[in-house]
Amino acid sequence: MVLISFISMGGIGAALAGFLAYADKKLKVEEDPMVEAICGILPNTNCGGCGFPGCRMLAEALLKGEAPPNSCVAGGSDTAKKLAAVLGMDHTDHKRTLAVVLCKGGNAEAERRASYRGEVSCTAANLTGGDKSCTYGCLGYGECVEACKFDAMAMDDNGLPVVFHDKCVGCGACARACPRDIIEMHPEDHKLFVYCRSRDKGAHAKKVCKVSCIACGLCVKDCSVSDGIVLKDNLAVVDYALAPQTDESIKRCPTKCIFFGIEERVTKASFFASQPKRTG
Amino acid sequence: MGHKTFDRGVHPSYYKELTASKRVERAPLPKTVTIPLQQHLGAVCEPIVKKGDLVIEGQKIGDVKAFVSAPVHASINGKVKDIELSNHPGGIRVLSVVIEGDGTAKEWSGAEIDLGSIAPEALREAVREAGIVGMGGAGFPTSVKLAPPKGKAIEAVILNGCECEPFLTADHRIMAEEPGKVVWGLKALMRATGASKGFIGIEENKPDAIDALKKAVGATGIEIIVLEAKYPQGAEKMLIQAALGRKVPVGKLPLDVGVVVNNVGTAVAIYEALNYGKPLIERIVTVSGNGVREPKNLKVRVGTSFEEVLGLCGGITGEGEKEVLNGGPMMGIAQSTLSVPVIKGTSGITVIASGKIKPEKYDPCIKCASCVSACPMGLMPYRLGDYGLKQMLANFKDFDGQSCIECGCCSYVCPAKRPLLQWIRMGKFFIRREAQRAAAKANNNKK
Ligand code: SF4
Ligand code: SF4
Ligand code: SF4
Ligand code: SF4
Numbered sequence: 001m002v003l004i005s006f007i008s009m010g011g012i013g014a015a016l017a018g019f020l021a022y023a024d025k026k027l028k029v030e031e032d033p034m035v036e037a038i039c040g041i042l043p044n045t046n047c048g049g050c051g052f053p054g055c056r057m058l059a060e061a062l063l064k065g066e067a068p069p070n071s072c073v074a075g076g077s078d079t080a081k082k083l084a085a086v087l088g089m090d091h092t093d094h095k096r097t098l099a100v101v102l103c104k105g106g107n108a109e110a111e112r113r114a115s116y117r118g119e120v121s122c123t124a125a126n127l128t129g130g131d132k133s134c135t136y137g138c139l140g141y142g143e144c145v146e147a148c149k150f151d152a153m154a155m156d157d158n159g160l161p162v163v164f165h166d167k168c169v170g171c172g173a174c175a176r177a178c179p180r181d182i183i184e185m186h187p188e189d190h191k192l193f194v195y196c197r198s199r200d201k202g203a204h205a206k207k208v209c210k211v212s213c214i215a216c217g218l219c220v221k222d223c224s225v226s227d228g229i230v231l232k233d234n235l236a237v238v239d240y241a242l243a244p245q246t247d248e249s250i251k252r253c254p255t256k257c258i259f260f261g262i263e264e265r266v267t268k269a270s271f272f273a274s275q276p277k278r279t280g
Numbered sequence: 281m282g283h284k285t286f287d288r289g290v291h292p293s294y295y296k297e298l299t300a301s302k303r304v305e306r307a308p309l310p311k312t313v314t315i316p317l318q319q320h321l322g323a324v325c326e327p328i329v330k331k332g333d334l335v336i337e338g339q340k341i342g343d344v345k346a347f348v349s350a351p352v353h354a355s356i357n358g359k360v361k362d363i364e365l366s367n368h369p370g371g372i373r374v375l376s377v378v379i380e381g382d383g384t385a386k387e388w389s390g391a392e393i394d395l396g397s398i399a400p401e402a403l404r405e406a407v408r409e410a411g412i413v414g415m416g417g418a419g420f421p422t423s424v425k426l427a428p429p430k431g432k433a434i435e436a437v438i439l440n441g442c443e444c445e446p447f448l449t450a451d452h453r454i455m456a457e458e459p460g461k462v463v464w465g466l467k468a469l470m471r472a473t474g475a476s477k478g479f480i481g482i483e484e485n486k487p488d489a490i491d492a493l494k495k496a497v498g499a500t501g502i503e504i505i506v507l508e509a510k511y512p513q514g515a516e517k518m519l520i521q522a523a524l525g526r527k528v529p530v531g532k533l534p535l536d537v538g539v540v541v542n543n544v545g546t547a548v549a550i551y552e553a554l555n556y557g558k559p560l561i562e563r564i565v566t567v568s569g570n571g572v573r574e575p576k577n578l579k580v581r582v583g584t585s586f587e588e589v590l591g592l593c594g595g596i597t598g599e600g601e602k603e604v605l606n607g608g609p610m611m612g613i614a615q616s617t618l619s620v621p622v623i624k625g626t627s628g629i630t631v632i633a634s635g636k637i638k639p640e641k642y643d644p645c646i647k648c649a650s651c652v653s654a655c656p657m658g659l660m661p662y663r664l665g666d667y668g669l670k671q672m673l674a675n676f677k678d679f680d681g682q683s684c685i686e687c688g689c690c691s692y693v694c695p696a697k698r699p700l701l702q703w704i705r706m707g708k709f710f711i712r713r714e715a716q717r718a719a720a721k722a723n724n725n726k727k
Contacts, residue, residue, distance in 0.1 A: 114615075179709070
C-alpha cells in the first residue's frame with residue numbers, strides 16, 4: 001500500500017512538472033527587452049526614492065519619457081550617466097541628497113515622562129503621544145533605521161538614529177517612515193541645520209529637553225543675511241536660498257541646537273568606532 | 281439571560297462595584313484650569329479671549345465657524361493666564377486657555393421650560409452654543425447629529441446608558457440620581473430631530489438606574505430597553521442592533537437607518553444648557569482602578585488636571601508602575617503624564633497598578649480565530665493587525681479596517697497576547713498620513 005501511494009505521488013509529481021515546463025514555454029509573457037536592459041542598470045532595491053513603487057515601474061516610466069534619466073536617487077551619477085546613454089538622452093547631473101535627523105534630544109538630553117510597553121515602533125508609541133516629554137522629538141524606537149535598505153543608519157548609544165554619510169543614497173525611505181517627520185532630505189551642500197522640531201514655547205521646550213530650540217531669536221540676529229533664518233511657530237527655520245551655509249557669526253545659540261551639520265557627518269566606520277557598546 | 285444584545289463581543293470583568301453605589305461628589309473649585317481648544321472631533325476652535333482678560337464661568341472662550349465643531353467655555357471665574365500649547369489626553373499638544381481662578385463660583389439654576397415652545401432649529405442652535413459633544417468619549421459634536429442631511433428622516437432617538445466599559449459608573453450614577461433630567465433631555469433630542477420614538481438602552485447590571493428611569497418615564501411612551509451586560513454594548517452600532525434589530529451597514533452612519541444615539545450624560549447636559557443656560561463646563565468622571573486609593577464618582581470642571589482629580593481620591597497607590605487611562609481599560613488611552621486636563625469626553629480616569637499591565641511580549645498567531653469570534657463588527661482582526669503593522673494598506677482597506685470601532689475585543693481575547701488593536705490603529709494612522717501626503721503633493725503640483 002505504502003509503495004503504491006509512493007509511486008502514484010511520484011507519478012503526479014512528474015506529470016505536474018511536465019505540465020509546468022510546457023506552460024512555461026507556451027504561456028510565457030513577452031518582456032520588453034528595453035525594460036530588462038534598464039532594470040539591469042537600476043539597483044533593483046525597490047527603495048521608492050524615485051517616487052515609483054519599484055525599479056521596474058521606473059524603468060517603464062523612463063522608456064515612456066515620463067521620468068528623467070537622473071530619477072534614480074539610489075544609483076547616483078553613475079546610474080544617471082548609464083541610463084542617459086541607453087535612452088539616448090542628454091545626461092542631466094545627479095545632485096546627491098542626504099537624510100538629516102533633526103533632533104538631538106537623546107536619552108541624555110530629553111526627559112522621558114513614562115515607560116512605554118506597547119509594540120516597539122515609533123508609530124505605535126506616537127499614537128498616544130509617546131513616552132518622551134517632548135511631543136515633537138525623536139522617540140528612539142528606530143523605525144527609520146528599519147526602513148533603510150542601504151545599511152546607512154543605526155541607533156547610537158544615546159537612543160538617536162545616525163545617518164552614515166558614506167552609505168546614504170538619499171532614497172528618503174527613513175524620512176517617509178518617521179511618524180514625527182523628524183528626518184528631512186537635503187542636498188549635500190546644505191550644512192546649517194536647526195536640530196529641533198519642537199513648536200512649544202521656549203520655557204516648556206527647555207524644561208523637557210536640554211538641546212531644544214527655545215526660539216530666543218539669537219541665531220536670527222546673528223545670521224549675516226537678513227531673513228536667512230526666521231522664527232516660525234517657536235522654531236528657528238533656515239532659508240536655504242538665503243542663508244550662507246558656513247556663517248561663522250552664528251554662535252550664540254544658548255542650547256547649541258543650530259550648527260553646521262557637516263562636522264557631524266559620520267561614516268559607518270567612524271560610527272562604530274565611536275560607540276563603545278556596539279559592534280559593527 | 282434572555283436580554284437583548286448584539287452579535288459576538290466579550291465579557292470582561294467589570295469591577296463596577298468599586299464605585300457603582302457611590303453618590304456623585306462635587307469636586308472643590310480648582311485653582312487653575314487648562315482648557316484645550318479642541319475637545320471634540322472636527323475643527324479646532326480659535327481663542328476669542330486674550331491673555332490677561334477677565335472671564336466668567338460659562339463665558340465662551342473659543343469658537344470656530346465650521347459645521348463640525350463645538351465652542352469651548354470658561355469653567356471657572358478668573359483671569360486668562362496664558363494661551364499656549366498644552367498636553368491633551370489624546371496624546372497630542374493642543375492650544376489651550378489657562379485660567380487662574382478667583383475663588384468664586386456661579387450657581388446655575390432655572391425653571392424647566394416648555395419644550396413645545398421652542399422651535400427645533402432653536403434647540404439645535406442652543407445645543408451648539410453650549411458646546412455640547414458626545415460625552416461617552418469620542419466627542420462628536422451633538423448639534424451635528426441633530427441636523428440630518430436633507431432627505432434623511434430621523435425616526436428614533438436612543439439614549440445610551442449601557443456603560444459597558446469596565447470600571448466606569450458615571451452614566452450609571454447620572455441615571456440613578458438624575459433620571460428626570462435624562463428623560464427631559466431625551467424629549468428635547470426628540471423634538472430637535474423630529475423623532476417620534478425615544479428609547480433608553482441600559483445593561484441589566486444597573487437595576488437601581490432601571491427602576492429610577494422607569495419611574496421618571498411614566499406614561500410618556502419612552503421605552504426602556506434592558507440589554508445584556510456585554511462589551512461593547514455601548515458602541516452606537518451595537519446598541520442599535522441590540523435595541524431595534526437594525527444593522528448599520530459598513531461605512532454608513534446610524535442616520536442611514538433613521539436613528540440617532542446620544543449618551544445619557546449628553547441628555548443631562550442638554551437639560552442644563554436649556555434650563556439653566558449652563559454650557560458644558562463640568563462633567564461626571566469615575567475615578568477608579570486598583571491604583572486609586574479611594575475610588576469615586578466626581579463632578580469635575582473641565583480643565584482640572586488629572587493630578588488634582590486623583591489627589592481628591594486619595595492619590596495613586598500600590599507598588600510598581602501604574603497605567604493611567606483617560607477612560608476605561610478597554611478603550612481608554614494610556615497617559616504619559618498627569619498634567620493633562622479633564623475634557624468634555626473624559627468619562628473616567630482609571631489607574632491600573634502594575635502586575636495587571638499587559639506584558640509587552642507576544643507570540644505568533646496560532647490562527648485560533650478567537651479575535652474573529654469576538655469582533656462585534658464582524659472583521660478579521662488577525663489579518664487587519666498584520667496589514668496595519670506591515671503597512672499593507674490596500675489589503676487593510678479591502679478588509680474594512682476603517683470600520684473598526686477600536687473596541688479592543690480582539691486584543692482582549694487573543695491567547696497569543698497580540699496587540700491587534702494597536703496595530704490596527706497604526707494602519708489607520710498610515711492611511712491618514714498617506715492621504716495627507718497625497719494632498720500635500722497635489723497642492724505642490726498646483727503651485
Ligand atoms: S539613510 Fe534614509 S535616505 Fe539614506 S539610504 Fe537610508 S533610508 Fe535612504
Ligand atoms: S523614525 Fe523618527 S522618531 Fe523613530 S527613531 Fe527615527 S527619527 Fe526617531
Ligand atoms: S477589529 Fe476593531 S472592531 Fe473588531 S474587535 Fe478589534 S478593535 Fe473591535
Ligand atoms: S486571537 Fe490571536 S492567535 Fe487567535 S487568530 Fe486572532 S490573532 Fe491569531
